[in-house]
Amino acid sequence: MTKMKEDYKNKIKDYQPKPPYFINCLKAFLIGGFICLCGQGIQNFYMNVFHFSEKDAGNPTVATLILISALLTGFGIYDKLGQFAGAGSAVPVTGFANSMTSAAIEHRSEGVVLGVATNMFKLAGSVIVFGVVAAYIVGMIRYFYGLAF
Numbered sequence: 217m218t219k220m221k222e223d224y225k226n227k228i229k230d231y232q233p234k235p236p237y238f239i240n241c242l243k244a245f246l247i248g249g250f251i252c253l254c255g256q257g258i259q260n261f262y263m264n265v266f267h268f269s270e271k272d273a274g275n276p277t278v279a280t281l282i283l284i285s286a287l288l289t290g291f292g293i294y295d296k297l298g299q300f301a302g303a304g305s306a307v308p309v310t311g312f313a314n315s316m317t318s319a320a321i322e323h324r325s326e327g328v329v330l331g332v333a334t335n336m337f338k339l340a341g342s343v344i345v346f347g348v349v350a351a352y353i354v355g356m357i358r359y360f361y362g363l364a365f
Contacts, residue, residue, distance in 0.1 A: 244304030247297065251308045255281050278309055285310035289317040316340055 258280050262273040288294040294314045298305040305311055316336050323331035 240302055243300060244302050246304065247301030248304035248307055251281075251305065251310055254284075255308070281308070281310050282313040285313035286317040289314045290321065312343070 255277055259270075259273045259277040262268045262276050263270060266273075268276070285294060288297070294305070294310070295318070298311075298314065305314070319338070320332045320336045323335040325331060326335075
């Protein structure tokens with residue numbers, strides 16, 4: 217970095233607003249925690265009403281959270297929540313569902329295949345590939361570990 221650029225950065229530092237780190241962390245913690253609390257409530261609902269075990273209630277709970285997130289994204293509510301909460305709304309599975317639904321909504325005018333499906337799976341493709349490869353590697357490690365002992 218040149219001397220002139222460094223001087224300029226030092227001069228404008230006093231005029232730049234300081235980000236409210238503590239408030240941002242608090243909002244992310246509260247909203248992310250609320251989403252997880254809702255997920256726990258949904259899981260308890262499946263366990264008490266449908267008599268699922270804790271293990272069996274996990275998949276329908278995730279599916280329900282994804283459905284709710286997609287609906288809230290479609291109505292424009294989840295985006296407002298994301299603006300307020302920041303990473304608190306992006307970290308749970310609902311954040312992934314939001315980003316997939318947003319991509320689908322944004323490109324719906326281009327058609328179902330070339331618009332919605334193509335742009336939706338641009339994001340999901342890398343996540344799915346990483347998940348499959350990671351599962352394969354962990355499975356192979358476990359398989360060979362089982363053969364050794």
